[in-house]
Amino acid sequence: MSNLTYTVIFYIFAAITVFSAAFVVFSRNVIYSAFSLLFTFFGVAALYVFLSADFIAVTQVVVYVGGILVLLLFGVMFTKSIMNTELKSDVLHIIPGTLILAGMLGALLYTFYTTHTWKPSEIQLHGSIVERIGYETMSHYVLPFEMVSILLLAALIGAAFLARFDKPDNKNL
Amino acid sequence: MILTPLSHISMPLLMGNSLNVWSEALVGFNPMGLPLGLVILAAIPLVFIALYSLTYGVYGERKISAFMQDRLGPMEVGKWGILQTIADILKLLQKEDIVPTSADKFLFVIGPGVLFVGSFLAYAVLPFSSAFIGASLNVGLFFAIGIVAIEVVGILAAGWGSNNKWSLYGAVRSVAQIVSYEIPAAIALLCGAMMAGTLDMQKITMLQSGSYGFAHFFLFQSPIAWLPFLIYFIASLAEVNRAPFDIPEAESELVAGYFTEYTGMKFAVIFLAEYGSMFMVSAIISIVFLGGWNSPLPDIGSFALNAWTNGPVWGVFWIIMKGFFFIFVQMWLRWTLPRLRVDQLMYLCWKVLTPFAFVSFVLTAIWVIYVP
Numbered sequence: 042m043s044n045l046t047y048t049v050i051f052y053i054f055a056a057i058t059v060f061s062a063a064f065v066v067f068s069r070n071v072i073y074s075a076f077s078l079l080f081t082f083f084g085v086a087a088l089y090v091f092l093s094a095d096f097i098a099v100t101q102v103v104v105y106v107g108g109i110l111v112l113l114l115f116g117v118m119f120t121k122s123i124m125n126t127e128l129k130s131d132v133l134h135i136i137p138g139t140l141i142l143a144g145m146l147g148a149l150l151y152t153f154y155t156t157h158t159w160k161p162s163e164i165q166l167h168g169s170i171v172e173r174i175g176y177e178t179m180s181h182y183v184l185p186f187e188m189v190s191i192l193l194l195a196a197l198i199g200a201a202f203l204a205r206f207d208k209p210d211n212k213n214l
Numbered sequence: 215m216i217l218t219p220l221s222h223i224s225m226p227l228l229m230g231n232s233l234n235v236w237s238e239a240l241v242g243f244n245p246m247g248l249p250l251g252l253v254i255l256a257a258i259p260l261v262f263i264a265l266y267s268l269t270y271g272v273y274g275e276r277k278i279s280a281f282m283q284d285r286l287g288p289m290e291v292g293k294w295g296i297l298q299t300i301a302d303i304l305k306l307l308q309k310e311d312i313v314p315t316s317a318d319k320f321l322f323v324i325g326p327g328v329l330f331v332g333s334f335l336a337y338a339v340l341p342f343s344s345a346f347i348g349a350s351l352n353v354g355l356f357f358a359i360g361i362v363a364i365e366v367v368g369i370l371a372a373g374w375g376s377n378n379k380w381s382l383y384g385a386v387r388s389v390a391q392i393v394s395y396e397i398p399a400a401i402a403l404l405c406g407a408m409m410a411g412t413l414d415m416q417k418i419t420m421l422q423s424g425s426y427g428f429a430h431f432f433l434f435q436s437p438i439a440w441l442p443f444l445i446y447f448i449a450s451l452a453e454v455n456r457a458p459f460d461i462p463e464a465e466s467e468l469v470a471g472y473f474t475e476y477t478g479m480k481f482a483v484i485f486l487a488e489y490g491s492m493f494m495v496s497a498i499i500s501i502v503f504l505g506g507w508n509s510p511l512p513d514i515g516s517f518a519l520n521a522w523t524n525g526p527v528w529g530v531f532w533i534i535m536k537g538f539f540f541i542f543v544q545m546w547l548r549w550t551l552p553r554l555r556v557d558q559l560m561y562l563c564w565k566v567l568t569p570f571a572f573v574s575f576v577l578t579a580i581w582v583i584y585v586p
Contacts, residue, residue, distance in 0.1 A: 046249045072374065076321065079367045099357045107363030111393060114370050118382070171352055171413055
């Protein structure tokens with residue numbers, strides 16, 4: 042692939058990400074915001090691909106689009122009178138907002154310009170990243186991995202406990 | 215007399231024998247600096263879906279269902295009714311494109327599009343032959359499992375956008391079904407990935423080639439492989455909303471599910487997406503368990519059937535035939551089995567398929583580690 046094609050495709054995905062993210066924030070319709078998130082997540086996944094992080098890109102799609110976005114859409118669709126709710130997206134507190142925005146932007150740009158060389162990792166990646174991720178998860182990071190799995194299991198059990206039917210109390214009858 | 219191997223006859227078509235030659239040649243095809251090759255590469259599966267769903271999908275389904283019910287099926291248009299689908303498409307093109315007044319216009323329109331893109335994206339990682347794969351990703355299988363998520367959003371957009379109770383119910387049922395059956399399906403495919411030791415679809419296929427033909431397929435390589443194979447097949451039926459899991463479009467309850475309000479070409483696009491994902495899951499199951507583009511015929515002594523029936527062009531033939539076989543089974547099941555109830559569907563997923571998927575996962579892991 043020529044360099045120009047690469048750049049053009051990158052900017053297309055960057056534009057999709059930024060515009061859909063802006064739409065999520067500025068839209069007055071919750072449903073549209075939720076559906077617009079699809080394009081944001083997808084664009085971010087594409088940007089990961091440009092960083093040669095294929096695995097993270099696919100995981101992004103699986104976790105955010107397949108999990109969180111669907112959950113969000115279900116939540117929005119099942120909420121009573123969601124379409125009648127007035128969404129507040131007015132501009133309030135202009136002066137403090139502008140100050141915070143300028144401060145954040147200044148700090149980010151300052152960091153960007155002072156650390157002018159991006160530090161590449163000392164370890165060069167060769168071949169398939171997936172195998173490396175697998176080895177590292179199962180050797181170096183096995184304790185955090187197991188802790189996360191226990192946390193998720195606890196969350197699952199908790200969700201099942203909260204969601205189950207309240208049985209009619211037969212004992213006291 | 216020396217028998218000429220068929221793969222030698224088709225040599226001009228081969229353009230060399232190394233892996234992915236055709237797709238790499240297409241990627242390098244940049245006339246006037248425009249990446250036309252990339253576009254052509256993406257268009258090949260698209261044209262394939264359109265052609266196959268026209269010929270085999272719609273016509274085949276109508277004929278198969280007719281023969282199963284002791285009917286004749288379409289007989290009027292052309293010999294044995296073979297031109298029936300063309301007539302249907304012409305009719306659908308002329309139909310008025312109705313958007314209900316109270317529908318959410320935007321979501322109603324983009325729904326079928328997102329749905330089709332979701333079912334089409336997985337074709338990027340399907341190896342159609344040793345010389346052709348859209349993108350030989352090292353996370354190919356993971357991508358193919360995960361990208362279905364986009365289809366889910368398309369279904370929700372279509373269901374919500376229609377502003378119709380039946381559509382919304384159909385969409386919610388469909389999404390609940392796809393999301394839950396993804397779990398046993400993914401674990402079952404993981405068993406195949408474990409036996410291969412890679413997620414690259416092209417490598418998984420290559421690991422199953424050999425002169426004994428079908429004996430090298432993962433289905434016959436381990437005594438427990440039939441279990442994940444079966445689990446994935448059942449779960450894939452639910453993922454593409456085919457009977458006995460077609461409760462999202464249950465005609466007797468929900469009119470037609472999430473596409474109740476659709477007419478004309480939008481309706482056709484939804485069906486194209488359904489046939490597209492039917493071939494997609496069939497191709498995935500053939501690649502992971504049945505050797506993808508490898509010939510199933512074994513070499514018998516000097517009668518080298520396997521060598522003759524292998525090669526890039528033969529590969530296309532084999533994977534499409536394997537895919538069509540599974541599509542035939544899907545249609546066969548659709549016209550012979552009754553529909554499950556919603557609670558039975560969830561019972562089957564969470565209390566039957568998922569535990570058995572875990573069991574097959576552990577057994578496959580033991581087999582892979584301890585049996586060389």
